[in-house]
Amino acid sequence: MAENQSPKTQNSSDEIDLGQLFHLIGKGFNAIFRFFLRVFLYLKKNIFILIGLVILGLVIGYGLNKIISKRLKIEVIVKPQLESKNYLYDVINEVQSNISAKDSVFFKSIGIEKIDFSGLEVTISRVVEDVNSESDIKYLELLQSFENTDAISDIVRAELQNKSSFNHQITFYYKNAEFGKDFVNKILEYINSSKYYNGILEVYRSNAAYRIKEDEYLLKQVDEIISNYTNSLASKSNNTVSERIVLDNQEQVNIADIFEYKTGLIRDIETKKLELIERTEPVSIINLGQPQEEHKSFFGKNIVLIPFIFILVFFIISILLFLNKKSKTLT
Template sequence: MANNSTPSTQNNSDEIDLGKLFQLIGRGFNAVFNFILKVFLYVKKNIFILMGLVVVGLAIGIALNRIISKKLKSEIIVKPQLESKNYLYDVIGEIKANLKAKDTLFFKGIGIEKIDFNGLDIEINRVLQEGGSENDIKYLELLQSFENTDAIADIVRAELQNKSSFNHRITIYYKNAEFGKVFTEKILEYINTNNYFNVLLEVYRNNATYRIEENQALLKQVDEIISNYTNNLASKNSEVTNERIILDNQEQVNIADIFQYKTGLIRDIEAKKLELIENKETLSVVNLGQPQVVQKSFFGKNIVLIPLLLILLFFAISILKYLNRRSMSIS
């Protein structure tokens, strides 16, 4: 008999526990519903006050937007040359520190006589390139074909120099468009007045010019060889065997190698001409942006922020009044 009564007792206790659980859930829903209903009734009761606060806040926000001058900015995309990235960040940090200190002597030294520090600031960050990781993987796969060759050292050196010279964005904030333009020009001039890098640039440019002249002289000789070979081939007066030519009784030279050598000379001349263009200054300006208005976030605009603050202040005062009444009833 004892064994038969045990399961029924367990079932009854389970049914009681489930019933209590459903009652608790129902009470929870009722509490939430009552809270929402009270909030709705409170908002309904004070709807005209809230609407008035919104209208007043909008009016104040519009007035402030007209009174307060808009902040402007210029974004300059630059490329540091000759591994001058660290110097670029240091000099921008120096300028930023002098702006915070409002050091007029420093700015007079770089040619800015009258400076308005109101809203003036400068920042720098690297311009990120999309798809960089995928391109890096493809490039590493390509480098494997040059393994254990003399060309790998030059390729790696050039690539490391390129990777360390990403484009960077200098952002200058100001309030007066005319002054901002002058300030930007003077800052770029100051950055490019580093004596160390200017001397290096001069050496680089001289080397590149000399390399171009030498390559052009070699290219002229190669063109003469190819021209003579073509003329002799047409007249059939030269010893030609398997597309090879004999120069001044020396060993035979493959004509394909001569054309390949000519192509290499042309590419080297093109590369050096690009170096002459890029290495004019320590900091090459890729894009000198025009003044533009600083766009604030949605909640950072006065026309939205002030009405929101007034409504929050109203609710805060109401909560304090409610807590005060409750404390008075308890005491």
């Protein structure tokens, strides 16, 4: 008898539990609905205040954007020679630090007697060049042909030096037009006044000039060898002529190697002449730009920031007032 009644009792308890569960779910949905209803009523009650705050914020933001500070700037493209890139950045940071500290003694020491600090600023950044992936792939394929040769080390070294010496842009900001140009020239002179790097450049230039002189002497000898070979070739036009040249030491040299050696000498002379032109100062000036006017907004372009701040402050005040009202009921 008791065994027959136990399943019915269990089923009725399950039905009660399910009923309580659905009741709790219903209460949860009602609570969420009431919350959204209260938020809607709150927004409806304060809609005109919120709209007024948005309009006021937009007007104030628009007005602040109209407050524009004008100053001039000169952009200078430079290229550090040797390993003077870190030196260049250190000097620019030094100059900017002295501008921030308004250290007129420092600027007098580099020849700037009367300095106008208003709007004065110096910045530096690397000039990012466009990368052509297709040309880079072709270049890598070309390098594979030099694999396991002595030339590959020279090529890699030259490429590493080239990649580590990007062009850089120094930007000078100022307000006084007459003072600005003189300031730029004095700072550039100060950058290139390093005795250490100027001493190294002098050695480089001396070595390059000596290398050119020696290469030209060797090139003259090679031209004489080729000329003698050409003359002998003309005199023995009816006979078979060897492709090798016998020198005074009885060693035979392939004529193709002679021409390749001559080409290498010519390229070396061209490279050293370019070094004499480029390496005249520790930091070469690629382009000295003309003064241009810069317009800088006082507040920036984000005019929606002020309306957002106004609305946020309004909500915070409303929450604090609500909490204060509830706290009084508890006491």
